Amino acid sequence: MLLCDFHIHTRYSDGSLNLRKVIDIFGQAGFDVIAITDHVVNGDNFIGKLAHRFKFTVTDKNFKEYVENINFESKRAWNKYGMLVITGVEISKNYLSSDKSAHILIVDIKEFIPACENLETIFLEAKKQKALVIACHPHNITGEIINTLYLWKNRQKYARYIDAWEIANRDDVFNVVSLKKYPYIASSDFHKPRHLYSWKTLLNCEKNIESVKHCIKNNRGVAITLFRG
Amino acid sequence: MIISWFFLGLISLSIALYLVQLLALRKKLNEKFETEFTPPISIIKPLKGLDDNLFDNIESFCKQDYPQYEVILSLEDYNDPAYRIVRKIKDKYPDKVTIIIDNSDNSLNPKVRNMIGAYKASKYEYFLISDSNVSVDSDYLKRTVKMISSSEVGLVTNMIAGVGERSIGALFENLHLNSFILLSTCFLDTFLKIPCSIGKSMLMRKKDFEAIGGFSSIRDILAEDYFIGSLMHRMGKRVLLSNYIVKNFNEYWSMKRFLNRHTRWAKIRWKISGAKYFTEPLCNPVYLSFAHIIVSGFSQNAMVIFLGISFIKILGDLLVGKGLQLKPSLKYVPNPAITSI
Numbered sequence: 260m261l262l263c264d265f266h267i268h269t270r271y272s273d274g275s276l277n278l279r280k281v282i283d284i285f286g287q288a289g290f291d292v293i294a295i296t297d298h299v300v301n302g303d304n305f306i307g308k309l310a311h312r313f314k315f316t317v318t319d320k321n322f323k324e325y326v327e328n329i330n331f332e333s334k335r336a337w338n339k340y341g342m343l344v345i346t347g348v349e350i351s352k353n354y355l356s357s358d359k360s361a362h363i364l365i366v367d368i369k370e371f372i373p374a375c376e377n378l379e380t381i382f383l384e385a386k387k388q389k390a391l392v393i394a395c396h397p398h399n400i401t402g403e404i405i406n407t408l409y410l411w412k413n414r415q416k417y418a419r420y421i422d423a424w425e426i427a428n429r430d431d432v433f434n435v436v437s438l439k440k441y442p443y444i445a446s447s448d449f450h451k452p453r454h455l456y457s458w459k460t461l462l463n464c465e466k467n468i469e470s471v472k473h474c475i476k477n478n479r480g481v482a483i484t485l486f487r488g
Numbered sequence: 489m490i491i492s493w494f495f496l497g498l499i500s501l502s503i504a505l506y507l508v509q510l511l512a513l514r515k516k517l518n519e520k521f522e523t524e525f526t527p528p529i530s531i532i533k534p535l536k537g538l539d540d541n542l543f544d545n546i547e548s549f550c551k552q553d554y555p556q557y558e559v560i561l562s563l564e565d566y567n568d569p570a571y572r573i574v575r576k577i578k579d580k581y582p583d584k585v586t587i588i589i590d591n592s593d594n595s596l597n598p599k600v601r602n603m604i605g606a607y608k609a610s611k612y613e614y615f616l617i618s619d620s621n622v623s624v625d626s627d628y629l630k631r632t633v634k635m636i637s638s639s640e641v642g643l644v645t646n647m648i649a650g651v652g653e654r655s656i657g658a659l660f661e662n663l664h665l666n667s668f669i670l671l672s673t674c675f676l677d678t679f680l681k682i683p684c685s686i687g688k689s690m691l692m693r694k695k696d697f698e699a700i701g702g703f704s705s706i707r708d709i710l711a712e713d714y715f716i717g718s719l720m721h722r723m724g725k726r727v728l729l730s731n732y733i734v735k736n737f738n739e740y741w742s743m744k745r746f747l748n749r750h751t752r753w754a755k756i757r758w759k760i761s762g763a764k765y766f767t768e769p770l771c772n773p774v775y776l777s778f779a780h781i782i783v784s785g786f787s788q789n790a791m792v793i794f795l796g797i798s799f800i801k802i803l804g805d806l807l808v809g810k811g812l813q814l815k816p817s818l819k820y821v822p823n824p825a826i827t828s829i
Contacts, residue, residue, distance in 0.1 A: 289572030
């Protein structure tokens, strides 16, 4: 089965390592598929403006460079490690209230999607680009003051747009989410080297982008594992 | 006052010893071994868990500029996280690499237990045991193997240097390797002719290894590398330290891991050396000059001596670093087309 992580940050947003180093860490550890998913933060409130001020976000201005750099590293990772690297972003709608905040992974994104759009527009744009939409950390995370509960609390309305839900994020398992019969994945929300050792996804499919997306959407041959060194 | 003079005497001795160690390193690095000897080699790599830089470490052994050799990667468990990497390396170098998964032995030493299956599967008379956390350049085998050309030589080991630190724990580990282990082994080998065997790289003949009892002589003890060297020496075979420096990658160590490892090592050295263990602080004048501050009641003179000694030690260690000419580990090379990252 393919060892995968679909939620990884670099210095393009708030990760501690540059893109090449991140790819080398996962390659050296034997991963088969990863997605680089730096934050695209909404700039329409105080929290978002801070993220933009400190460059903790990918913007429409550097998105092209972000994609090109991932593509360049993706070729290197494939040749050296046989590891598939997919371009993604984490649309981050941050508010002071956990109930209003939502984070969404868009995996295999092609064009920039602004985070200040409403959720339906974001989902439809992602679908138009044939990208995978994943609700990330949809439940309470240990130690977080502000969680991202909006999607889970409004799942009746949004579940039809979401291809998979994170049922485990880094060291947390969201039992409540996993009990619903939604397609699922588990990922590290990698920001620092120690986050390598965390929950991951195992997929039983071919090592190419379409097969990976198909496998997750259909939730066949998917398992989660706690990756330890 | 007498204690203070006693410590000043020890500090002087320690400084002298440190300078001799620097000389030993210089002498060792200048050693030349002009001979052509390239028998087929079996490289045995016992693996367990993920080490920093593991993929590159293993791959560096598959890219040797050497006529005939095999790389045997041995694990005890298919579920070991290193297995995924081993599979990828095997796919990349199918003719060179053999994978052995064997947990049938019950030796107490886990490294020995892991190597027994690989040793049985190895094809050649000359075999090299190499740890998973080391990386080498393509001339490593050629330069190491030629030192075992004489039948008087029973074991060839290599100098090691820590590289790639990106955390405080890794920095401490690498400092320890480069300014204590490396210098001490060079000093013992060059001037005292005491055999030093370093488990990270050990080249032997099967005939000699069997003569000292093979794996059954070391299966239930720790510090198997030390005992292999000792047994070879006792059998009348020479133990040589090659001046080829093997790079030990330590990137992301926590302080806890560093302290745990050295507590364990210290216990082993204490068990092996007995009272001689307490002479180790002599290898580092900084410890002694710091102790001098305490026994002298934090006198101004002791502090000046401490600062002076620390300066000399830092200077010496910088010289060692320069002498080793270690390449930076994982230098970031950005996409040439894109400059703003």
